[in-house]
Amino acid sequence: MDVISEILSRTPVKSVCRFRCVSKAWQALISDATFLGTHKEPLPLLIVNSIGADEPRDHRDSPLMDLESNLNFYIMGAYKYRGHDLQLLDLDGNVIRVMKRAGTFLTMCSGGAVNGPAACVTLHHSTFNVIDLASGNVIATSKAENMRDYNALNSVFSYGVGCAIPSGNYKLVFLARSQACQVLTLQDGAEWRHAQPSPAQVFFNGYRQYSSVTINGVMRFFHYNWEAPQGDENYILCFHLESEEWKESIKGPVKLTDPYDMPEPIMTELNDTLCIVEWEELVTHVWLLIDPVDSIWVKTYTIPMAPATYVEMPLRMVCDNGEKVLLHCSPRRFTSTATRTLQDYDPLTGSHTHRINFRAYGLGKVGICRMDLKYVVSSKIFTMVEPEEFNLPLLLE
Template identity: 25%
Template sequence: MVMANLVKDVIIQILLRLSVKSLCRLKCVCKSWRLLISDPHFIRMHLNLATRNNCVNCQRWRLCLTSFSLPSVYSVGYEAYDRAVAVTIDYPLKRDFYDEVKFIGSCNGLLCVASEPGILLLINPSTREAEEIPRLGNRRPFTQSSLPYMYGFGYAQSINDYKLVKISCKGSVFVYSLKANSWREVGMFPYRILALDPGIQLNGAIHWVVSHSTDSQIIGAFDLVEEKFWDVSPPASVKNFYGIGVFGECLCILPDTDITSHNDFWIMKSYGIKESWTKVVITIPYFRMKPLGVFENHRALLEIDGKLVVYNFIDGTCTDLVIHGIPVGIEFEVETYIESLFSPYLRLALRADIRQS
């Protein structure tokens, strides 16, 4: 019995270090392996092992690309710091008549997207699973003919639930819970909407660039557990900024560059502590920049004025990231995600956690 348990533990440790693609194949080997790999506890351990290394060039971090010029969504894996390969992502709810797919956010391997026919989807690019999010009443969530909305997608760890936040231009705030598989109206948006960019998830909250009236911009945060808004103040010297992001697990803001280019941005080293804002200076001037992730050896992947570049913070040099499989010169939208076994049908497992607690 002891030897049998030892062998099982060794098998589990081996399986935890395999890619999602390999694990999906191994589920066909035997019933016991299928049950093990499908077990929510194994899925969480598999994810936790991957997230110990937050470098974008590690085995299971990926980029996702979409473009109005391309008929599909692409997953991008790294060959080296400056080389990557893109492959088409096929999923069950994919339709040829979807003219454009817009990223809302990604979390634990789940990608939330909106498509122009009015569909909101949860996709796991690694397992190729997808599920449509129920529509809010008779409203079509994302069409050019309807009022636009501002979105945010994230995970509330303390309650083990994934939530999608939807804010109308009139200020109504709706929250979709994956665990409950339903929408609720939770109040009014307490800020002035400045742009319809999707919110940034960090520390169990969604963040947007907003203002209280005509004042300088601030960051409005929505706590996914308490479902309440609170302010995140920018550095005292920064009055206007066009965007926010996550850089090395820190919240960051990007200066307003409507008139002149910038070569700096700010990161909040201690989340929620205004005094921890720190300026980061790079050698590349830019009008629009989005940090995508960090490599090992003091490198970072940045989207700068429509190009993906690998920037070296030691010597200030940069190299274009060449992606094989994507035409050169097209404009695209990019999102990061991590390979995981988490399913868009996760609400069944989430509800099981409730019954077991």
């Protein structure tokens, strides 16, 4: 069995799970703690919010923008459907894990460093939670007690949640249109504190869930103003979460396309690399930052879109019989047959392959992580505790 164990340890998670049906011996081997600890091929998983039958239909689908784009809609108490379940799906749409009443998915948040533990940030009522996706535990949490007042005074703002290095503290950062910057550590009893004003105003483009990206302890905000003079229209503001100081900004790509009748460019990350996505009619351009010191960007992908597609968001580059890009695609108009989908794009052939329909999942944003086999084999359903007990772990249902 030693040779079989070695081969299976390098086999993708999806195949290994199926091989448990081969025999009792294989089932015992694959379920063994020693084997699970040595398996070398993590499984890519999607993070989505599921919706209930009482969810307002207008909120079930929205290209790019989710309800969290308007945080004051939540914070001022205008929206009552806040106990969304969080689901982990494999790339074929199979449910791997469910976290009941986890709240609205905001963003991924690795545990401090590139390839750190898979974690995500959710909002439940006015409480921000960082959830370890492998264990299902809430590992950091804080109620934004005075966020109502802050939001009312600064109705246009950007925000981000990230992990500081080396302390490992998770922090929420708010940038106001006045360039004021406030920071809240996600822990019991923490209070807002003022940091240095941002070097420039972050022009809010309507998609707050894409307004910041944290990689290796540095939170980045996208300053984009297509009406600015040539050479000054886009750059990346860099906030060091440990020192809570602004560092030297990164110049963005060359002047991007004017967003006439299309969404403005947004910033995200692709396989832990900073990424700018822009759209033209029937085309998605993906820029990757390859040298942050000299601000060198490369337009890595130019992806054709079908006429019925409004936007395509790259989620991850995967190696599946050659390099492919996973895309979260939104249609121009939602109907009973036209809904958000997950698709593969093959740069070699220029073709798309359909994977999943997201009709059963709401609130727009989709995240992606990688999880080891030992967490997939023992899939569980977790229930969030009540808001006043968010400092406790998730409870097994």
